[in-house]
Amino acid sequence: MSENSKRQLKLGMHTYTLHFFGFCESGDSRDDRPGRVMSLEELMDKAVEWELDGLHITKVDLVTIDDENLSKVKKDAEDRGLFLEFNSSFDSENDSRINCTIEEALEIGHKLACQLVKFSLDVKRDRILYGSCMNPEIMKQLVEKYEIFHGAIPMIEEYGMKIAIENHTDTFADEVMWLVDKLNHPLIGACVDTCNPMRVIDNPYYTMERMLPKAYCCHFSDDIIVVDSLGxxxxGAAHxxxxxxxxxxxxQILEKSPMDTIIFENEIALERFDEPIEEARVREMKACEDSVRYLRDVLKLGVRNR
Incomplete structure (x- = not known):
């Protein structure tokens, strides 16, 4: 076993894991949004209780982004020994509250002393996915994103934060890596999501192999794939x-990537459209706690509990 594969990975949680509690993306219709029933400070206390090393947060979780609140959140995390990463979108179709310009996201990340800022590209695709990787219409959008990131390089260098571009539910691994390779900057890498490839009919194993060598972040989830008469x-499931x-x-992460952190994420959904939100929260919290136990006790992730 190589020295690289022996290294200890820190364990963080994406706040989307508890989106029924009002964190992260929770629907852009105000009638459909779950109400906030837990504060970010309370979630930090949970993270300490679960012996996590940090949190991957969004603008929604912050509630406000004034300097006073950002300073408080930064101190709250430092007091608990938690790292922070910031998650941003350009044009989310799920919840516009998480959208930021690249400058705004970098400024928030800097003020929170984040070790990394992650971006979704929010590429708009035709309904035809098969064989659509890097088609001309997609490449036009990627070139536009190249210009945005390239223009922000002076600010990225000034703040010295790593940037991670995700294979969100709208992008293939090859598309993300085309952009990362073209930007060709040591502070700009990829964020590889383990389940998102299936949303664009991409191979999860290939995605990992393709993106990990230049990945600075991993959204680590473990969904159940169902094939039945409905399609x-x-x-979403616990790890x-x-x-x-x-x-x-x-x-794969240990052997192929330079990462020292894994961000786990659960994608628990309503079991039916009329499921009471209180029942969904119970299932979501149980999946979260089951994931923590599995990731820490079985896969031996996290340094806080060592």
Whole structure:
């Protein structure tokens, strides 16, 4: 076993894991949004209780982005020994509250002393996905994003934060890596999501192999893939209870990437449209706690509990 594969990975949580509690993206219709029932400070206390090393947060979680609040959040995290990463979108179709310009996202990340800022590209795709990787219409959008990131390089260098571009539900691994390779900057890398490839009919294993060498972040989830008379779909699950090979993915991360942190994420959805939000929150919290136990006790992730 190589020295690289022996290193200890820190364990953080994406706040989307508890989106029924009002964190992260929770729907852009005010009638559909789950109400906030837990503060970011309370979530930090939970993270300490679960022996996590940090949190991956959004503008929604911050509530306000004035200097006074950002200073408080930064101190709250430091007092608990938690790292912070900031998650941003350019034009989210799910929840516009998480949208930022690149300058705004970098400024927020800097004021929070974040070790990394992650961006979704929000590429708009035609309904036809098969064979659509890097088609001309997509490449036009990627060139526009190249100009945005390239123009922000002086600010990125001034703040010295790593930037991670994600294979969100709208991009193939090859598209993200085309952009990362063209930008060709040591502070700009990828964020590889383990389940998003399936949303664009991409291969999760190929995605990991393709993106990990230049990945600074991983959104680590484990969905259940269901094939039945209703079609093919993925259902959010706790880690170790889904269809992906979590130990294999961790080994890939250790062997192929420079990362020292894994960000876990659960994607629990309503079981039915009329499911009471209180019931959904119970299922979501249980999945979160099951994931923490599996990731810490079985896969041995996290340094706080060592």
């Amino acid at each position: 093919v779909r993925d259902i 170790g209870q889904g269809s992906l090979d979590c130990p294999k993915m961790v080994q």
